[in-house]
């Protein structure tokens with residue numbers, strides 16, 4: 001599998017402002033509206049950045065479910081979703097009680113409820129119109145800590161101290177829910193090319209918390225969701241990387257893909273995971289302020305720490321109109337010069 005260098009230039013805010021795209025519920029649940037909006041977007045990007053290989057001159061319809069960073073993966077557990085015209089949907093914490101936590105599980109009839117039911121109907125409609133749907137992978141985005149924080153709320157920060165055994169049961173139940181969702185989703189949306197388990201919130205917890213409460217659940221998930229990848233957002237210290245390495249030995253499953261934040265120690269990462277495809281998430285402030293030479297220097301430095309390993313994808317995402325067109329151009333040219341690659345997407 002070859003991965004392009006991904007630059008998600010324009011945020012939903014930008015698309016709303018310049019293309020009038022409405023990201024309320026209708027964007028996610030009305031496939032005709034969305035497919036059309038996505039084609040307009042590719043076309044617009046081609047007009048601006050076609051010369052550096054971004055965008056599409058004649059975009060084709062893409063019949064794919066858009067779970068927008070995993071709203072399905074969260075909402076299916078009953079987490080309330082709030083939609084916005086010009087930004088990604090938000091979720092609100094359920095704040096379940098100690099008693100509710102003891103018996104919390106994914107609803108048995110989740111396939112007949114919002115939002116799974118609605119996505120399923122949409123998949124049927126797309127199959128009828130386009131003959132097929134493309135597989136989507138962001139359904140399964142969230143690991144048990146991401147979900148746990150939204151379901152239990154801030155109490156989760158204390159549960160490891162105050163009710164450790166109950167917390168293990170709770171996380172186990174969430175892990176079972178993730179697998180049930182994945183199995184049901186395969187049947188309808190197709191098997192994704194790879195999985196990335198979202199641990200955006202893990203940096204708020206210690207590596208030992210991961211070992212004590214999450215590792216066993218992740219091992220089970222890794223064995224079922226292959227090829228398996230990890231998404232770690234926020235501060236990454238080497239202790240977290242050590243803990244994720246233990247997941248490999250515990251599960252017997254290699255972590256084939258890894259999303260890593262800007263502050264992470266790439267040399268250390270490569271020492272532990274020489275074969276893993278690294279998706280390196282570039283920092284917003286750096287993107288907004290660096291010039292071409294600074295981009296070149298930084299990419300060279302990253303390449304060196306990455307031991308010139310080819311399995312790296314630079315990701316510039318969640319950008320908004322604070323990032324200028326010339327910055328994107330400079331970044332693309334710098335990556336091109338330093339790595340000899342020009343397969344942007």
Ligand SMILES: [Zn+2]
Pocket residue numbers: 198199200231232233
């Ligand atoms: Zn994240």
